[in-house]
Amino acid sequence: MRVGLTERQQQLLDTWLPSAAIVRDHSWGLIGTLVLELEHHGERYIAKAGDDADHHLAREIRAHRNWLQPWTTRGRAAELIHADEDAKLLLTRFLPGELVEGTPYEWAPGTYHEAGELLAAFHRQSAVPDDNYESRENERTLAGLDKPHRIAPDLADLLRATIEAWPTPPATLVPTHGDWQPRNWLVDNGTVRVIDFGRAAMRPAYTDLARLAAQQFRSEPSLEPAFITGYGSDPREPEAWQRARLREAISTAVWAHQVGDEAFEQQGHRMIAEAVAEIAL
Incomplete structure (x- = not known):
């Protein structure tokens, strides 16, 4: 699954979702953040991975851990599954919608x-x-x-x-x-x-x-x-x-x-x- 992931990010994803397949790359392209839609055992997830210059993943992880409950409890934001701030990697459940x-x-x-x-x-x-x-x-x-x-x-x-x-x-x-x-x-x-x-x-x-x-x-x-x-x-x-x-x-x-x-x-x-x-x- 490399697609720009660091070795550590790949190792973590292999641990969290062994043999997951990429369904779609949602990355914006202007910055180095990867946004990958994954499938594992019939369930879909979103993995976000930052590069060396990234300073957004830490904010996103803190938001998921501290502030998103008013939305996640109502199905209005994605549920946090795993996160590693040092590796700049976040995994959430896929949120349906257009x-x-x-x-x-x-x-x-x-x-x-x-x-x-x-x-x-x-x-x-x-x-x-x-x-x-x-x-x-x-x-x-x-x-x-x-x-x-x-x-x-x-x-x-x-x-x-x-x-x-x-x-x-x-x-x-x-x-x-x-x-x-x-x-x-x-x-x-x-x-x-x-x-x-x-x-x-x-x-x-x-x-x-x-x-x-x-x-x-x-x-x-x-x-x-x-x-x-x-x-x-x-x-x-x-x-x-x-x-x-x-x-x-x-x-x-x-x-x-x-x-x-x-x-x-x-x-x-x-x-x-x-x-x-x-x-x-």
């Missing part, structure tokens, strides 16, 4: 109402005050601007000056998915399920709305109220949300440039332009 992205479900308000309900249950698990979150995020964004990117130099200088002048009020952190969008939702007979927890971390609740706001909410305005109704209330405090939107925009443009995803990079540049216009730099 990817929402690219289907009519992506533009159905009912999908977003259900996704809002799911996210609210996830966020409600815990809440932790953090006096340093805003300053850490500012430092991370400024470090991103020091990496290779195609943001215009004058604009990059303006973005740096703006971020350096921002206030750093205390924040409340909750478990977040980190990439909450139809690309990471499945639908099975009308039921929405959730995949991919490689960006899961403690953050403010509103950060999980950033990608929807930049994409589906922007294209189809009816989806946003459906989502907020399902969630129960709008977690976005205006000034914190503006800061989050600009950070997300910069991160998108920089990261997409680094991995060569030109379409996503262009989305990042559009997000920067929109965020700049909104806060009237």
Whole structure:
């Protein structure tokens, strides 16, 4: 079964699922994470394996161990079977469903109402005050601007000056998915399920709305109220949300440039332009 697995990863899979066969390779391709659908004794599983550069598998393993119960107990997320953080390997039971992205479900308000309900249950698990979150995020964004990117130099200088002048009020952190969008939702007979927890971390609740706001909410305005109704209330405090939107925009443009995803990079540049216009730099 090698397909890019390290020797240790292969040994672990041979122990966990002897003689398993690959059914399908679901790997994204832009990064080094392998996502393999396996079959063993008539049961299907998903194995995720990280390469040397990976820093997502540890987050995903922690999410499965600590936060996914509100979803797994309802069949809305995959059950963890085995994990080895040192080997960067995760094995879960296969979660049935069709990817929402690219289907009519992506533009159905009912999908977003259900996704809002799911996210609210996830966020409600815990809440932790953090006096340093805003300053850490500012430092991370400024470090991103020091990496290779195609943001215009004058604009990059303006973005740096703006971020350096921002206030750093205390924040409340909750478990977040980190990439909450139809690309990471499945639908099975009308039921929405959730995949991919490689960006899961403690953050403010509103950060999980950033990608929807930049994409589906922007294209189809009816989806946003459906989502907020399902969630129960709008977690976005205006000034914190503006800061989050600009950070997300910069991160998108920089990261997409680094991995060569030109379409996503262009989305990042559009997000920067929109965020700049909104806060009237």
